[in-house]
Amino acid sequence: MPKTITNADGLLLQWGDRLFYEPVHARKAQRTGGAARIGRLAALREQIARTVRQVPEVMVKITNRKGGRNGMGAIRAHLDYISRNGQVELEDQDGNLIAGRPAVRDLAQMWRSAGRGIEETSRRREAFNVMLSMPPGTDRIAVTDAARAFACEEFGEQRDYVFAAHDDEAHPHVHIVVLARSRNGRRLNPRKADLQRWRERFAQELRDRGVEANATPRRTRGVTQQSETQTVRHMRTREADVRAHTILAPNPYVAFNAYLPTLSVWRAVATVLAESSEAEDRSMAKMVVRFVRQTQVATALSGSKNVDVVSPASLQGVMQSEIPPDQKKAPDIDH
Structure with a gap:
């Protein structure tokens, strides 16, 4: 029935x-x-x-800030960072592997000459640096596969992007660099709701691969403190001297x-x-x-x-061993 x-x-x-x-x-x-x-x-x-x-909660974070160094020079520097100067393979939206620093530089030059008008320096983000991360102990292959599927679903065939999986830190994490301007000229402009959707999609991709993962808002979990992870701090330190920040409930x-x-x-x-x-x-x-x-x-x-x-x-209503199905009065737990 x-x-x-x-x-x-x-x-x-x-x-x-x-x-x-x-x-x-x-x-x-x-x-x-x-x-x-x-x-x-x-x-x-x-x-x-x-x-x-x-x-475990997934982390999805845009690591380059609006108004900072965001032109072609910054894109080139970030590609060097996530590829560890060519020592870590990059994978693009078509599944092609890019290995070695000369190949990474060729990629940057191709992006610059692809008709998107990316200046060497820019106040607006010409690419978005996205990091997907899970706690230590999470299966690294599953994280990489989930990140690959996430990027394909979110950015699809209209945007150029590459990603790299890092295994040199405790937190399994993947860096994605996606060009802001798509092939049809539309600019990527993620808002808060988009970031939440990204978290949910990444978490679902992980669950599809047998990894327990969640993507709930901080308010739902009663979390009042937010701080940058060690991975983000290391990345900022390596790329630029940018002050890390912590938000504490006063x-x-x-x-x-x-x-x-x-x-x-x-x-x-x-x-x-x-x-x-x-x-x-x-x-x-x-x-x-x-x-x-x-x-x-x-x-x-x-x-x-x-x-x-x-x-x-x-x-008394909720914590007792059994609650009769025909209970008339709901337990009061909102003290």
Whole structure:
């Protein structure tokens, strides 16, 4: 018998969409059919499970900054960097391998003379330097294969690009250099939503290759501190003397207040799961509570005043061993 969509499922979709960006929900069309919604529900439950289990998060970062050195000279320097002056092979959009410094310089000259009007120096980015990274211990071949598939899907046949996989640092990572101007003249201009989509696509490509990977917004994970990875710092140090930066939450209460809207959504998700007739959903509700209590913003506030941001008394519905399917009142975990 085919699965039917319940009111609880509809609520889970409603609240889940507030926690996660695309592609957990449909982007191009509002598909409201039963099969489509069942697919969305399955994807959402998988996303929640990955998040509360704290599956490794992918990193996708544009490493060259707007307004800096971004002309042909900078492109040439970055190609030298990612190829380790010709010692590391580059692979282009057609699968061709470029090895040796003379071949790397020939590539740069070809890009310059391809009719795209790239000046030696420019204030706007004539190429985007994209780095894809995973934590130490991740299968390096899978990371490279996922990066190859990511670049093909995102940049396709209309843009020239090369990529290189580095294995000289603990974090498996791949550098991509993609020309800003496509063959039909359209310029690449990635925004915040595009970067999130890139993260999600890279994570999906990794999962397709058997690697656990997640791509959730920092706010969803309750992360209040952002710092550059060792890989990015090393790259900036080698290419130019650019000051690394760290963004810190100035006060745990400020961070917690900013996190409250997201916390309220997590509460609603836990409520729906806790009232479900499915044992797996009720178990997931407990995991959600534990996850929220362990978020960076929650532990920072707890440490500052020796208090628990999720009151133990408020967990009586969720943290008990079993929650009756016909439970009328949802547990209150939004303390």
